[in-house]
Amino acid sequence: MPFHANQGPAPEVLAQLRSWGNRASMPEVKAFYSSHLAGQDRTGLELAADQPYGPHPRQRMDVYFPQTPGSNRPVLLFLHGGGFIRGDKADRANVGWWGARQGFVTVLANYRLAPEAQWPSGAEDVVAACQHLRALCSSFGGDPKAIVLAGESAGAAHVAAAVLIRSFQPQNWQIAGAFLLSGPYDAQLEHMARGPLGIDTPDPRNDAYFGAERSDWAAASIVERMDAAPFPIVVCTAERDLPQMQVQAGALFSRLVTRHGFQPDWLVLPEHNHFSAAAALGSEDKSLARPLTEFVTSCAARSAVQA
Numbered sequence: 112m113p114f115h116a117n118q119g120p121a122p123e124v125l126a127q128l129r130s131w132g133n134r135a136s137m138p139e140v141k142a143f144y145s146s147h148l149a150g151q152d153r154t155g156l157e158l159a160a161d162q163p164y165g166p167h168p169r170q171r172m173d174v175y176f177p178q179t180p181g182s183n184r185p186v187l188l189f190l191h192g193g194g195f196i197r198g199d200k201a202d203r204a205n206v207g208w209w210g211a212r213q214g215f216v217t218v219l220a221n222y223r224l225a226p227e228a229q230w231p232s233g234a235e236d237v238v239a240a241c242q243h244l245r246a247l248c249s250s251f252g253g254d255p256k257a258i259v260l261a262g263e264s265a266g267a268a269h270v271a272a273a274v275l276i277r278s279f280q281p282q283n284w285q286i287a288g289a290f291l292l293s294g295p296y297d298a299q300l301e302h303m304a305r306g307p308l309g310i311d312t313p314d315p316r317n318d319a320y321f322g323a324e325r326s327d328w329a330a331a332s333i334v335e336r337m338d339a340a341p342f343p344i345v346v347c348t349a350e351r352d353l354p355q356m357q358v359q360a361g362a363l364f365s366r367l368v369t370r371h372g373f374q375p376d377w378l379v380l381p382e383h384n385h386f387s388a389a390a391a392l393g394s395e396d397k398s399l400a401r402p403l404t405e406f407v408t409s410c411a412a413r414s415a416v417q418a
Contacts, residue, residue: 175207192264216253233269267294275337288410
């Protein structure tokens, strides 16, 4: 679907984004946006925190939802980033409040981290969270047939693996769509092209999650293993994203179209960097907010027609 023109960053935010370029860090981006999110409206919204979806302490999710009674609301399950080794759902609380304000049941899930948990633990946790959410979301007014998965960075990789590789999916697997923001989808490429892509050696992210030595790197590469039938999906990157994320987003889009019959939406967020787009949700910057809202709404409408 074509996305509408977006209301982008305010001039002072734009100046900061341009100053950072692609060299911003998560802590400084979060600190900068905290003042822009200080007035985020939570009136009429509720949070049910730390809902378990598995036995591990990290297998918990926060559910943000409108207080008013309702049913058949779209459901957005969002996975945070952190390079496979860090991050927490609390870091993206703004996403939860923002999504609930749109009328979505919005769920932020933690997942097990490397090196304690390695490939494919992320995909397994996404599937477990989604399956648990199917049984849970109606109690918050959500439609279990209208679950859209989204993730950023490592969270996007975990979502992509879960939704695109059928061996991770149970027989009753059903989602309405997936929105992938700035994820790494090709462990083999990152392993073989660390120099050209400016990736550290050793790599604290991928080495922790995929292991430093593998006999078959393609076996842990989503672009090589994906075999799902087409469904609604957005491949999104930021204009000032990390080089390896831009390359892999293009590779994923190309493979989806040329080898698997998908017609994914392609979205580049002007001026934003690897961390800023999701940090801006709930602020006046609608660069990500508008297309994500449109996508979740359209997926929910499609699922209602198909029901």
